[in-house]
C-alpha cells in the first residue's frame with residue numbers, strides 16, 4: 001500500500017471526512033426502527049418535497065441523452081432577475097463552490113472562513129492547497145468584518161448554517177469593500193429569510209451569491225445548485241466547469257419545472273415558517289432565518305443526538321462544525337406532525 005499511497009496529496013491529512021446528517025438506512029440498521037417511524041430532521045431538507053410538476057417532468061426525461069441546459073438557464077434568469085451570462089450552475093451548490101475554488105485558489109492561498117459555519121468551505125480550501133483563516137463569529141454570530149489581509153476568497157453563509165442568523169447588508173458591504181479577494185455569499189436558505197442580498201452582485205465585481213434548489217424547492221436528491229456572479233467570473237467558471245456542468249437530465253428537468261411553479265415553493269416555505277415560529281416560541285430558541293433551529297443543550301450534544309436517534313428522531317449533533325463546541329444541536333423544521341414527535345422526544349430527553 002505504501003508504495004502507492006505516497007501518491008496521495010499531503011493536504012488530505014489535514015481533513016476529516018464531511019459528516020452529513022444521518023440517513024434512514026443507518027438508523028433502521030442500528031436501532032431496528034422501520035423507515036416510516038423515523039423522523040428525519042438532521043439535514044435541513046424540505047419535508048414537502050418538490051412541486052408535482054417536477055415529478056411529472058421527471059417521467060419524461062430521455063435518460064439516453066446528455067442534458068441540455070438552455071431552458072433551465074432561462075428559468076433561473078427569470079427567477080433571479082439576472083441575465084443568463086451572470087448565472088452558473090453545478091451539481092448542487094457544492095458543485096458550484098468546487099468549480100469556483102478551482103478557478104481562484106492555488107497552493108498557499110488564504111481563505112477567510114468565519115466559524116461556526118458550513119464545513120465544506122474548509123474542505124474545498126484545503127483540497128485546493130489553500131490555507132483557511134478561521135475567525136470566530138462575534139456575539140449573535142455576526143461576521144467579523146475585519147477581513148484578514150491578502151485573502152483570495154471569503155465564505156460568508158447567510159442565513160448561516162448552523163446558527164441561523166443572517167449577515168446584515170452593511171456587514172456584507174464592509175467585507176466586500178475591504179478585500180481584493182472574492183466573497184462567496186452562500187444563500188442556500190435565503191427563501192426562508194426576510195431578505196436576500198442578491199442585488200449587490202450588480203454593484204460589486206468581487207461578489208458571488210450561491211443558491212440551491214435543495215432547500216426551499218425540495219430538490220436535495222437531484223443536486224442542482226447555481227450562483228449569480230459578475231460576468232467576468234461566470235466566463236472563467238465556464239472554462240473550468242465539468243462537462244454539462246455536472247448536471248443530469250433529471251436535475252435539469254426538475255429545475256426547469258420547479259422554476260415554473262414558484263407558487264408551490266412559496267406555499268411550502270410559508271408552512272415551514274409558521275412551524276419555525278411555533279418551535280422557536282415553544283423552545284425559547286434563538287431566532288432563525290433558515291429552515292432549522294440552533295439549540296444549546298445542557299447535556300453533551302453527542303449524547304442528546306444519540307438518545308434522540310434511539311427514539312427515531314434524527315437531529316444534527318453540531319460537534320463537527322468547527323467552533324460550535326459540544327453543547328449545540330441543529331434541528332430542521334419539519335411538518336407539524338414531525339415537529340410534534342421531535343418536541344415530545346426532546347422534552348423527554350432534555351427535561
Ligand SMILES: Cc1ncc(COP(=O)(O)O)c(C=O)c1O
Pocket residue numbers: 043044091092093094095118157160161186188211212213214220223224225
Ligand atoms: C449553507 C449550505 N450551503 C450549501 C449547501 C449545499 O447545498 P447543495 O445541496 O445545493 O449542494 C448546504 C447543504 O446543506 C448548506 O447548508
